Amino acid sequence: MSSPTAGMKGGGYYDEHSEYQRRVAQSGLSSLADLVQGMDGLRADPLTIVDYGCSEGANSIAALRAVVIAIRRRRRDSCVVAIHNDLPTNDFNALFHNLVQRADSYLTVHGGPILPMASPRSFYETVVPRATANVGLSFSSAHWFRETPSSSVPGSICAMDASGPARVTLAKQADNDWTRFLEMRASDLTPGGILFVQMIGTQVDADGTRHVTAERLLRAMYEVAAGMVEQGQLRRDVLDGFVFPTYMRTAGEARAPLERPGSPVTAGFHANIVSVQPVPNPYLDELHKAGDEHDYAERYVAFVRAFTESTLRRALLEPGAVGQSVDTSADRFYTELRRRTAADPQWSVFEDWTLTIALTRTSDAS
């Protein structure tokens, strides 16, 4: 079974172009710090924190620092074990480089020993020995499908644009994945431990209007790919079969496996927070301040490339590029996305509704 992403674009590229994901994590840090300071099990020594989907680490290390500081307010001298998890294909070299180089590394927090470790493994499996994690974190990662979706969505690469049976199949796949993610965390976490997860989501208004994160971006990406098909640079059948492998859950979908009778995780967790909140786009904020569309398009498309390129290469360009190398094809794709974004920033804009879930591991689950 292989993941539909090989990880983010490495060699420092993701770190340099993930200001938005950093802003998302920052939006949750004060609730997270409160939960950590109030949790049973803060007396454990060592105290183990696991970050699921750490990528190259700059954002992960900064978020972990906030947790370590919260722990140190109550437990100055305890040993903290910090475990970074991502797929084996992730750039862990960059992460360990960051850990010793960055001024905001948690290694600079005073107090007892802090031991960094890595667990290169899918988070749809257990990641640490059973009942050894006290705090589980995951930022901007749990929306990735476990496997490439097999349903196609006519005229779109966005799973949320599906209708009819394809919609049902994709929702079921996403529900299975989220249930599996929680089941594996129920194994990793010790009773009294907390799990804090943020991912891209869907907000549903009281009148039923749905706001889907990244919907406009994914539609713009489809248009660029469709243009390449028209120019004979990309195979139509490959584009028709391609769905970008992320699912933007609603708060109701996040709660479902926790509340459903007979679900393997119903007894495993108590829900502290399940909410969807918009997080403003830092690239757009800068555009509104500086008014430079070309600079905006440059920085915004680099952000998009950082999290989409490995998937586009693997599932769209490697099987679908016609008469050109995959490198040329990828460059053409992002150059066109940038050109059209500079001409009309709203066309491809990334709007975010972040889903935040905070759970406490109860003691009565299997």
Ligand SMILES: C[S@@+](CC[C@H](N)C(=O)[O-])C[C@H]1O[C@@H](n2cnc3c(N)ncnc32)[C@H](O)[C@@H]1O
């Ligand atoms: C957008 S990055 C988020 C990185 C970091 N947490 C942040 O907030 O900037 C998403 C990460 O999730 C990882 N990921 C996706 N599916 C995964 C899986 N099944 N197991 C572990 N990591 C996964 C990707 O490899 C990628 O590094």
